[in-house]
Amino acid sequence: MNNHTLIFTLISVVLTIIVYMGASKLSRVVRSPFTTPILTTTILMIAILQFSGISFDEYAPAKDWITSLLGPATVALGVPLYKNKDIIKEKLMPAALGLIIGTLATIVSAVWLSKAFHLSETIQAASAVKAVTTPVAIETVMIIGGDPTLAAAFVIASGIFGAVFAPAILTLVKISDPFSRGLSVGTVSHGIGTSQVMAEGPIQGAVSSVAMGTAAIITPVVLPLLYRFL
Known part of the structure; x- marks a missing residue:
């Protein structure tokens, strides 16, 4: 990476952070x-890149730098998890059952909907993994x-949709229990949804992070077998 590319990448990273901070303030x-900050930031960054004539390839190094922080951010989810471990242990069995049912329902509903709209098998396969984090989905x-690229797009879209609408839908159907809200969002909206529901409280964030990780373990195990029968 030459000096020009390095400087441009640093400026892009700083710009993305500033936009996100502004989006977070707007959401409050x-x-x-x-x-929702993730939605607003995505829209604004696309607009900025479009109007400034910056291609995605030029922005890609900044994206890679930011993406590399997902690992530490995921590990950081262990803090609220540890602080709320007693609550999680208390509701472990119903939570495990809900996780399994939720993960299976997510896969089955996605594939059935794709088939109902006569979408290609490639789209059906990509939609089946939309609820787990990108590395696992790929x-x-x-x-x-x-197609791994299409799967990654589905994952991101699913995460943004969950972060934007899941809390509102849960409120609409009068689900106010923090444990239930966290479990629901983490099961279907992985890290993006978890980052949003964490703003509601530490219990929601802790449970959502557990659900996200567990769904990422269940999906690769059951999907190859389940997909044959769908």
């Missing part, structure tokens, strides 16, 4: 599913003959 001032979709 204007309470709405549509002001490896798992290749087992069932899907």
Whole structure:
């Protein structure tokens, strides 16, 4: 990486952080599913890149730097998990049952909907892994003959959709229990949803992080077998 590319990458990273901080402030001032920071930041960054004539390839190094922070960020989820371990142990059995049912329902519903709309088998395979984190989705979709790039796009879209709408839907159906809210979001919206529901409270964040990790373990195990029967 030459000096020009390095400077441009640093500027892009700083710009992305500034946009996200502004989006976070906006979400606190204007309470709405549509002001979720991850959604607002994504839209603004696309607009900035589009109007400034910066290609995705030019922005890609900054994206890679930011993505590399996902590992430490995921590990950091262990802090609220440890602090709320007693609550998680207390509800371990119903939570495990809910996780299994939720993971299976996510896979089955995605594939059935894809088939109902007569979408290609490639899209069906990609949609089946949309609820797990990107690295797991990419490896798992290749087992069932899907496209890793398309799977990653589905994962990101699923995460943003969950972060934007899941809390509002849970509130609408009068699910207020912190444990249940965290479990629901983490099961279907992986890290992006977890980052959003964590703003509600430490219990939601801790349970969502457990659900996210467990769903990422269950999916590669059951999907290759389940997909044959769908």
